[in-house]
Amino acid sequence: MLQSMRIWGGERLKGEVSISGAKNLALPALAAGLLTEDDVILKNVPNLADVQSMGNLLSHIGTDISIAGSAYSMSTKDIRVFEAPYDFVRKMRASILVLGPLVGRFGKARVSLPGGCAIGARGVDLHIRSLEHLGANVSVDNGYINADAPNGLHGGDIIFPTVTVTGTENIMAAACFAKGTTRLINAAIEPEVVAFADLLSKMGANISDSGTPIITIEGVERLHGCEFTIIPDRIEAGTYAIAAAITGGDITIRGGEYDHISALLNFLRMADISVEVSQDGIRVSRDKDVPIKGVDVQTAPYPGLATDLQAQFMALMTLCQGSSSITENIFENRFMHVQELCRMGANITVHGKTAIITGVSKLTGANVMATDLRASVSLVLAGLAAGGETVVNRLYHLDRGYENLDQKLTNCGAIIERIII
Numbered sequence: 001m002l003q004s005m006r007i008w009g010g011e012r013l014k015g016e017v018s019i020s021g022a023k024n025l026a027l028p029a030l031a032a033g034l035l036t037e038d039d040v041i042l043k044n045v046p047n048l049a050d051v052q053s054m055g056n057l058l059s060h061i062g063t064d065i066s067i068a069g070s071a072y073s074m075s076t077k078d079i080r081v082f083e084a085p086y087d088f089v090r091k092m093r094a095s096i097l098v099l100g101p102l103v104g105r106f107g108k109a110r111v112s113l114p115g116g117c118a119i120g121a122r123g124v125d126l127h128i129r130s131l132e133h134l135g136a137n138v139s140v141d142n143g144y145i146n147a148d149a150p151n152g153l154h155g156g157d158i159i160f161p162t163v164t165v166t167g168t169e170n171i172m173a174a175a176c177f178a179k180g181t182t183r184l185i186n187a188a189i190e191p192e193v194v195a196f197a198d199l200l201s202k203m204g205a206n207i208s209d210s211g212t213p214i215i216t217i218e219g220v221e222r223l224h225g226c227e228f229t230i231i232p233d234r235i236e237a238g239t240y241a242i243a244a245a246i247t248g249g250d251i252t253i254r255g256g257e258y259d260h261i262s263a264l265l266n267f268l269r270m271a272d273i274s275v276e277v278s279q280d281g282i283r284v285s286r287d288k289d290v291p292i293k294g295v296d297v298q299t300a301p302y303p304g305l306a307t308d309l310q311a312q313f314m315a316l317m318t319l320c321q322g323s324s325s326i327t328e329n330i331f332e333n334r335f336m337h338v339q340e341l342c343r344m345g346a347n348i349t350v351h352g353k354t355a356i357i358t359g360v361s362k363l364t365g366a367n368v369m370a371t372d373l374r375a376s377v378s379l380v381l382a383g384l385a386a387g388g389e390t391v392v393n394r395l396y397h398l399d400r401g402y403e404n405l406d407q408k409l410t411n412c413g414a415i416i417e418r419i420i421i
C-alpha cells in the first residue's frame, strides 16, 4: 500500500530536534562488517528503509547480524554467496558498497549494476576501474559486475577524475588487504568518508590522511572487530534548519555538527536567517516578518553546499524577496522537485544545470509527487510553509532517509498526518 503525507501549512515550527545517525555512514559501515569474522558493533544506527535493505543484503551474503535498538552487532565468519543480486541492488544503489569489501577480503564478487536513478546516471565506472588498477579482473555482463582477484589485490595510485563518495569508500575498504601501499588521489573528504576511515582504522586498517584529498592505505593481513558510533546525519540537520527558516519558526537542532553543514548555515545567514551556535545545539530562527533574502548558490563536494541539501534550499528560495540561482554541479538530473514546487505556486525556470527562482509571496497547498529522497523532503518543507493543504505522494522515498520525521516535525508544531491510499 502506498502512503502519502497530508500537511496543513502555515504553522511556525518551534522547539527542538535531535539528529539521528547518518544514513550515508551507516550504509558503508554495515558493509564493513564483511571485512572481519570478529564482532563489529555499530551504535546510533538510524532506523531507515535503506539501512534495513543493507542489513538484508548482508544477511543474504552471510553476515550474522543482531539488532538491539539502534545497535547493530555483526560478524562475517563465512560467506554463503559472494554476490549482491539485482533484486537487492535495484532497491538501493548503495548496495554497491559490498563490492570493495568482498573483493578485498575474499578476492571475488558478483554485484548487480545499480543502473540509473531519478537524479542521474550514477555511474560506477570509477569503482570498477579502480579495482582493476589494484589487480582485480573485472568484467561487466548481463547487468552484473564480476570481479575476481585470486591472488589478492596489490597497492597502487588511484586517481579519481571526479570526487566520488562511495567510490572512495569502496576502494578504501578493498585496499585494506592489498599488498603494499595504495593512495587514493582526489579522494572524497565528506565527514562520512572520514568517519568510515576511522571505523576501518579502529578495525586494524592502516589508513592515513583521511579528510585530505590524498588518502594512503598500507595493506594488512586481517581486520578485527570493534565498537563504533555512527556520527550525526548532517543532511537531516540541514533539513531541519531549513524547516525553521521556511516556516518563520525557531528550532534548536541537537546533536548536529556545525562544521558539517557550515556552508548551508552561512548561506542561511546570507538569506537573513538567524543561526546561533551554543552548547545546546544549532538554533535556527526567522521572524515571519523578516523577508528571506534571495541567495545564489552552487552545490559542490564537501565542504561546499551538499547536493543532498539542494532541493531543500530551493524550497526555501521559492519564498525569497528577489531571486536566487541554484546550480547543481554533482548530478545531472537533480531538479525533479522543480515542477512539483511550481505546482505549489513557485516561479522556477531551469537552464541546464542552473535553476532560477523568482521569489513569490506565498505557496499554495497542492497534491504533489515525490520522485527521490531529497525531493520528497523539499515538498514537505514547501507544504509546511504553504497556505492550505498539501499531500505528498510516494512517501516511501522519504522513509529511506529520515528517521521519525513525522514525530520530529509534529513535536515542533507541524500539523501532518499519514494517509494510506
Ligand code: EPZ
Binding pocket: 023, 024, 027, 094, 120, 121, 122, 123, 124, 125, 126, 127, 128, 162, 163, 164, 165, 166, 167, 307, 308, 330, 331, 332, 373, 374, 401
Ligand atoms: C553519495 O552517493 C551519497 N550516497 C549521495 O547521497 C550523495 O548525493 C553523493 O554521494 C554526493 O555527495 C551515499 O553515500 C550512500 P558520488 P554516490 O559517487 O557515492 C559520478 C542521498 O540523498 N560518478 O559521489 O553514489 C556520479 O554520477 C544520496 O543521501 C561517476 O560518474 O555519489 C555523480 O555525478 C543521494 N562514476 C558524481 O560522480 C562513478 O564511478 C558524484 O557521485 C562514481 C560517481
